[in-house]
Amino acid sequence: MPQPLGRLEFILEPSEDELVTNIDPLSSSNEISDNPNVRNKLAADRTSLANERTLLAYIRTAIALLATGIGLHYFFTSTIPIVIGIVLVTLSALLIILGVRRFLSQRRRTKSFM
DSSP, X not given: OOOOTTOBOOOOOXXXXXXXXXXXXXXXXXXXXXXXXXXXXXXXXXXXXXXXXXXXXXXXXXXXXXXXXXXXXXXXXXXXXXXXXXXXXXXXXXXHHHHHHHHHHHHHHHHTTO
């Protein structure tokens, strides 16, 4: 007989008091909802992963701005596209700096809860 859908298995670090296995997230009563340590650890992990995704979004946007700026500078000879290209390249550098600063700030905040 096949396993029901929505079945998850969690393996926690040995330092935890309880090992949580075979959790059914569709069930109203399970070990995650009863154990605040596990719930807090999983919430901190989700927050950390969201912070990393946000940093990657900053980097992806900065790369797009950089490519557009270089393309404008390379393919056009008039003054306005070249100036816009230089502005976009500068903005991409500032965006990476802003993204890294935000990432480090959020990581410091998150580490205090772990």
